[in-house]
Amino acid sequence: MNKIIKQARPVFPFTAIIGQEEMKLALILNVIDPQIGGVMIMGDRGTGKSTTIRAIADLLPEIEVIADDIFNSHPSDYDLMSDLVKEKVENQNDLDTEFIKVPMVDLPLGATEDRLCGTIDIEKALNEGVKNFEPGLLAKANRGILYVDEVNLLDDHLVDILLDSAASGWNTVEREGISIRHPARFVLVGSGNPEEGELRPQLLDRFGMHAEIRTVKDPSLRVQIVEQRTNFDYDPYSCIKQFQDKQNALKESIVAAQKILSNVVIDYDLKVKISKICGILNVDGLRGDIVTNRAAKAYAAYQNRDEVLVEDIKKVITLCLRHRLRKDPLELVDSGMKVEKIVGEILN
Known part of the structure; x- marks a missing residue:
């Protein structure tokens, strides 16, 4: 229940x-x-x-923190502890924890x-x-x-x-x-x-x-959104109960993805193709390459896989690169469409 x-x-x-x-x-x-x-x-x-x-x-899901710690320090991850908590841990003091x-x-x-x-x-x-x-x-x-x-x-x-x-x-x-x-x-x-x-x-x-x-243009979809919001405002707990199973399923998918993320691998050839796309698009620096690799791994983990596929890269690369393109005021093509065009040529 x-x-x-x-x-x-x-x-x-x-x-x-x-x-x-x-x-x-x-x-x-x-x-x-x-x-x-x-x-x-x-x-x-x-x-x-x-x-x-x-x-x-x-x-x-709720996270475990050191009780009464203003920094939400993690009870076991050293990198997520405040200096005061680190001192207490080093002195082997018992620390109370709570979930928030x-x-x-x-x-x-x-x-x-x-x-x-x-x-x-x-x-x-x-x-x-x-x-x-x-x-x-x-x-x-x-x-x-x-x-x-x-x-x-x-x-x-x-x-x-x-x-x-x-x-x-x-x-x-x-x-x-x-x-x-x-x-x-x-x-x-x-x-x-x-x-x-x-x-x-x-x-x-x-x-x-x-x-x-963008604002939804389809009239029937707009009506659906308005009705759903109205129902929530009228009786929020009924709405929350209605979507509880979907909420739990998504939460479980996210937690499972977090657990397997460190084991997800991306083939060398795919890494080269990501960098090739960034080069063709004249993306400055290497942040675009790094983020696309990370996002593709996260998406593969979200799909409960331990290896990145071409489809994973296609799903995330526009989100990772569109804001890194140099702006040309005379350019009529949307930056997202520009990324998709090059992606279509390289990742065919």
Whole structure:
């Protein structure tokens, strides 16, 4: 019997979301392998971006953390522990653990650097010799999802900090010679509307994947989406119960994929073809090659396979490369179509 947990704020089920397959796949793959590097979701307003991101966080199984630790430290993975927890482990202290939902943190547009990174109480440190750290959003998002709506309107300096932390998995705060470092492993998800401005190419390139979403045009599908949302708003727990089996099945698929991911292999010839496609498309640097290899492995694991097939690469490569192409204002061909054309020629 499926148990429906009553929440203060019920979350729309991920498996109930109609359409927007690109966005859903990109989120699933990043959850399977956070090292893909996050997702940039660009598209029209009112297309369910925020709803989908909250839904994937709610879908995931609970994680085990050290009780009362502000960084959601892992009880056994050394790389996911705060320095304080490491000290306790080294001193063989017994640590209590608890299970919590995967953290889902929103970064507001008006956030300051202190709000994002956290602050050190200098006065207390100088007077009492105690490192008193007020955690920021990066600490709260550790081992979870950090979501930035309208990321193209966020201050470039904060975007740089976000991307550096997402890439390194660590956040370091330094004030007056006092330094605190803590793990900051999270899936970075940004969303925005291209009409309100694009991200700088060098920042856009740092996102692992780029999903484009459009407003559904089909009238019958629009009616279906409206009815489903109306039913959820009227009686959320009935809707959650209706999709519970699908939710559980997807959760099991994600957990199974995470377990076999490290065993997935990709043939050398396929790696060469991925790099050939990146070369023909004039993709700067090697990030495109690396992300495509990672995403293809994650997709193969998601399909419960331990070897990458050509079909896996075709499924993910546009998501990994479309935002890395050099923009030509006179070019009439969409960047995604350009990738698909070259992929069709090389991976035939």
